[in-house]
Each structure stands twice: as C-alpha cells, then as structure tokens.
Amino acid sequence: MAGMTDPAAAPEDLPPTLKVERHGAVAVLKLNRAAKRNALDDPTVLGIETFFSALADDVRAVVLAGEGDHFSAGLDLSELAELTTSAGIAHSRFWHRVFDRIEFGNVPVVAVMHGAVVGGGLELAAAAHIRVAERSAFYALPEASRGIFVGGGGSVRLPPLIGAARVMDMMLTGRTLSAEDGQAIGISQYLVDEGEGLAKGLELAHRIAGNAPFSNFAAMHLLPRIARSDPSAGYVTEALGAAIAQGDDDAKARLKAFLEKRAPKVARN
C-alpha cells in the first residue's frame, strides 16, 4: 500500500537495461535492451526487483513497457546455457520472487505490450494487473523448442488468464498468437493501434492512481486470493475487505462527495 514503502530506488541502483520515467503519480519502467529484443538477463530481472521493492511513496501506479520494436523476447538464452540443474531451480525461484513482487507489490501495474511478448516476456506481462496490447503484439511459449520449460510463473499465472488448454497448446506446439487472438482470449484487456499503447497505459494508470489506496490494495491482494479460495472463505475475506475500506476516512470523504453531487457519475460508453 502507498505510504508503507521503502525509500525509492535511485536511477543509479538500476542497470542500464532499465529506464524509469515519472508522470506525476505514475512511474513508467521500461525494458531498455532493444538490441537484444529486451531479453531478460539476471541484472535486468534483479533491477526489476529493486525498482518494485523501493517505489517512492507518492507512486500510485506503474506502467511497464519495452523500448524498441518488442516488449520482450523472454529469458536471455545465453545465460541459461551453462546452468546446472540446481542452479536452474534457483534461477526459476529467483524469477518467481521478482514477479511476485510485481503481482503482490505496493501498487497496480499496467503492462503495455508490443512486438514479441514471448516466453519469459509473456510471464512478466502476466504478473501485471492490466495488459494493454498494441496491434503488433504477438505471443508464444517457445520453451519446448529450446528444450526448456517455463520458469517465470507462466504455468501458474497463464491458465487462469486464458485456460489450461490454450497454455498446453502454446507449450506443445509453440504456436504464435496475434494481438487480436490475445485480446479475444483474455491475454490483454485493451487492444490499441500501433504507437498508442503507452498513452493508453498512462491513461489507465492515472485513473488507477486516483482510486483510494486501500481499494487498489484490496483488488491486488484480496481478489486473486479470494478467486483461488473456497467460496465460504472468500465471502468472509471479502466482507473484511469491504469493512476495512468503508471505515477509512478516504472512503467517507469520497462517498460524501458523491452524495453532495461533487463527484463524477459513472460514464456511459
């Protein structure tokens, strides 16, 4: 939750393969390794952890995007070639820790995807809370053709998003899905024209940043756990979340503003 964070990471704490911009209450984290199609090497993944572990208190939402023509070509394959089995387990668990930091961090994350969103790149995007796709985006899980398996949480996060049968198909056949396919099956929640992803991501992130921090916290931390729990535990957890939210001064002020006709109505599309 905002207000409970560690001191912000200074730019010098991050590797050159990451770039940070501030847009008011929104921080934009860009993968900045276009020459290698934003392949995720260890320093980059470690930098992602540093960034999400040390967000400034006044950052209320994050946009995650990629420089160049691709969001991310996934795991840096040159790093994997020499790993032993036990080092491979540690490497995968390292990715799990970092991507968990995104999914269950302090603020919601909007991923803006374009070009290749493959392997670990898709796993990274799956850890975000909202995904915006540009029309150039394409999705694949080429691990099997490289003789490996997903290791960045894809087998956990992708089935609830698009269904285990589709993930199985992507894993076994290595098929590529288009941006339109991805929108139809739920990889992305928004599909926009080329070059418009960042603007859309920022618009959404600013809207998210305007919510009560506890409401965002509850959506991020309660919803996925309730969705995975048995309904009776889910209802009780939801009731506790609802009560905590409404007890907050922020909620009271927002409700009063609506009742006094000072707050916007829900807009028709």
Ligand code: 1HE
């Ligand atoms: C890389 C990587 C990479 C590119 N690791 N270096 N991911 C993959 O299997 C995808 C592999 N990449 C590709 O299929 C293609 O590069 C793309 C379709 C993404 C882009 O094609 P293109 O023609 O624009 O670029 P390119 O010429 O293939 O690559 C440009 C450079 O980036 C080149 O290096 P260069 O020194 O010869 O210029 C490539 O070697 C390099 N490059 N992708 C390392 N992935 C935790 S488990 C997760 C498991 C996975 O993620 S497996 C999926 C891995």
